[in-house]
Amino acid sequence: MSLAESSSSKIPGFNTRAVHAGQAFEPRTGAVVPPVHFSSTYAQEAIGVLRAGYEYGRGTNPTRDSLQEQLAALEGGTAAFSFSSGLAAEDSMIRALTRPGDHIVLGNDAYGGTYRLISRVLGEWGIGNTPVDMSDLDAVAKAIAAGGAADGGSAADGGKTRLVWVETPSNPMMKITDIEALATLAHDAGALLVVDNTFASPYLQNPLALGADIVVHSTTKYIGGHSDVVGGAIIVNDAELAEKIGFVQFAVGAVSGPMDAFLTTRGLKTLGVRMDRHSDNAQAVAEWLLTRPEVEAVLYPGLPSHPGHELAKKQMTKFGGMISVQFKGGEAAARKVAESTSVFTLAESLGGIESLMNYPSEMTHASVKGTELAVPVNLIRLSCGIEDVEDLIADLEQALDGLAGTESGS
Structure with a gap:
């Protein structure tokens, strides 16, 4: 019996979820650890009639699905997406939720790779950004309100803050930001709050429970935990966001491979x-x-x-x-x-x-x-x-x- 099928109404503790979520034993042999599914494609019963919903590895894979169920259970989300790297996760999420002329407010001590992606790669695509001290809520509010105007645009020509992006603790200045307060600021302006939870991990902090809309991880770090796998993840608890992000992941294809997903799942259990x-x-x-x-x-x-x-x-x-x-x-x-x-x-x-x-x-x-x-x-x-x-x-x-x-x- 899987964790989801448990008759108890009480939500299991963190470590119980880490060990059991998405990890039902293999029914044919009884193997306690689910097998790694390397197949790139799946036999169909008839044209368009799939077995258990599996068609092609870029879209779905049982090993990746197990990891995604595990991630959602630990972050308190309803959907999770496992990517080939943390930056691949960030890139797909931003492309799913913004358009040229939109604007991102992010911490002025953001991870260098995140800033490079947003400013140099997506900046050429027309996405503006304003780095700001996230502990200064007045400065954050002004940056959100300025939107595209901060980069030479305006609300009239489509510039609007779509995402407020924070790392807490931040990398490497170890700043702590009030997630609940930022969520209120973002939502009042019609923006979404993205929290990079890599440093804390879901064991120490649950941003979705504090009002965040999206949680991002480099699963290479604490979630994998053994310096032997590169990966990233996005977790949400909104069906519309999940549909948009899931579509871009499928269309772009930056998915984690089966062995990477297995290694990440193994690390996540501890x-x-x-x-x-x-x-x-x-x-x-x-x-x-x-x-x-x-x-x-x-x-x-x-x-x-x-x-x-x-x-x-x-x-x-x-x-x-x-x-x-x-x-x-x-x-x-x-x-x-x-x-x-x-x-x-x-x-x-x-x-x-x-x-x-x-x-x-x-x-x-x-x-x-x-x-x-x-x-x-x-x-x-x-x-x-x-x-x-x-x-x-x-x-x-x-x-x-x-x-x-x-x-x-x-």
Whole structure:
């Protein structure tokens, strides 16, 4: 019996849903783990008469369907779509919901790849954008109202804000934004609120329950969780939105393959227990970093000193595994630390079981150098894995000890 067929009226807990949603055993053999369906096409009983609704792999695939059911169950949505990457998900969603002349308001510390997609790729298609500090609700409201006028257009020539886009926590500045307040602003203006929930994951935060219309994920990160699969997802709870996004996904074809979907499903089953460990490790590392004289600032919402701490306590269950650190020694210090660790691996990406370190200015956010979205050059980003926290701290300690003599601002 599947989770959906359970006779209980009580919604199962998060970890129960993670393990069982979309994961009914295979009926012929009783295999507890559903098989991976690699077939690209499906035999029809007669012309136009499909078996269980399957026709061609770009449109539907049983393994991808299982993952999508799992994602919807965990985010509290009614429909989910699994894509070949997070940016493919974003691109298809934007193309489904906007037209040339429309406008997007997004955070002025958005992920570099998202900003590149919106400004350079879709900008040439006629989609305008205004980056704004999402914690300043008055500034957000003005940017929404300005719409296309902010990019030389006006409401009269079709310019209108269609999407308000926020990351919370943001990448890499770790800003926390009030999802409920943004939803009200967006909806009052006839716009949709998109929340990138990658850093928090559905275990720590559920934007749809807070009023968001669309949740986007890079499933490469915490949802996959093992640094072995690239993917993206969109989750909604509105049938009209689901129809529009589903059509573009089918028409464009940026779907996740069967093996990618299987690996993502396997990772998602342990998301809850992993996020507990990621969050606990990050909290301990952040508190330790505060004791170090080399550190200028620790950006982590679990610290009472973080400006978004109280809001994070309200809309998140824990504070996540991501920390950003700024150094008094400037760029030279940040670069030296980034290249001096062994447990933390210097690499792109985040959210895997292993700890990763990133120098955003030259790595994940190199595409926004020289813009108002540029990342401070004295900042590194830590993705705390599930290793023993004592080893993480010891690794950082030897790296920071090596900063002796680094000149400020050099």
